[in-house]
Amino acid sequence: MPDSTNPPNPPTPPNPPTSADVARLAGVSRATVSYVLNNAEAVRISEPTRRKVRAAAEELGYVPHAAARSLRAGHTRIVLLPTSHVPAGPLYSTFLNELQWALRRLDYTVVQYGSLGLTGDEAVRAWAELRPVAVISLGETALSPHNVDTLKRAGARAVLTLGPERVAGAHALVMDQAEVGALAAAHLAGRGRRRIGVVVPEEPGLDLFSGPRLAGARTVPEVEVTPLALAYTEESAAALAARWGELGLDGVFAYNDEYAVLLMRALLDAGVRVPEDVAVMGADDLLIGRLVRPRLSSVRIEMPSGEWLAGLVDRAVRVPSAMAERYDLTGAAAVPREST
Structure with missing residues (x-):
């Protein structure tokens, strides 16, 4: 009869698969695994080899370690979208969905962060903890030049703000x-x-x-x-x-x-x-x-396309000095119909 006062130890979970395991199964080097799974464009790898590596990773259930990848690159691939609410209706929601899909195709991870109840300084410190490579502030939290500096000290290569005025250190996306x-x-x-x-x-x-x-x-x-x-x-x-x-x-x-x-x-x-x-x-x-x-x-x-803005974010991450300080995002025109 088992002793209820001393329950058995839970089984030890298996060790997660590593890139070395994927390399052995695919018959390639660990460097090749890294190039394929990190979508490295600078290294030429044949399509059959890419398929073989991805199939091995799928079979083993291997997922690259985000923290280790960030250490190697010197930054994360997180683009932070701080938002407390779903704003403005279908037009704006469609734009945000396009933006997120386009960023994902560029190998960024989009994180929406609810900042409800946080002041500007509190919100920015919370965002900075995630070490995003870029932040697109939708305007719900008013940023100061000090806030922008805090984000950049934490590794953000680009801070883009939505609003009528540019914050020093950030790039303004103006929707009038x-x-x-x-x-x-x-x-x-x-x-x-x-x-x-x-x-x-x-x-x-x-x-x-x-x-x-x-x-x-x-x-x-x-x-x-x-x-x-x-x-x-x-x-x-x-x-x-x-x-x-x-x-x-x-x-x-x-x-x-x-x-x-x-x-x-x-x-x-x-x-x-x-x-x-x-x-x-x-x-x-x-x-x-x-x-x-x-x-x-x-x-x-x-509205501009989400793909256009994703490209802008990517350029800001890669070459911040090449960015303009202000981008006008919208034009508008009245469309008369029967209700007026």
């Missing part, structure tokens, strides 16, 4: 959200609308976009702008539509197409005619805006 708001307001003004509501989403993480879009709308002198808080729920839209008469607005820029469709449906349900009583404008020019009736006027935003 104010232009989006100005174009929407100018389009509504051109339709004779003078008292315009601008939707400001209540969802966290969207103020990076909604704040500049509101500010841009306010630059159009012909219109009077009223901010409108709106959560992305049918209940919130219905409550806003129910008091539309007392607001006295004849146009609305609803932040983006998703919020525009949500609000337009609530307005129509409340008996507010679109566009006769109120003209409705969205942004991002999403498919959903062309499917609803009346078809939604929008601001089309020309």
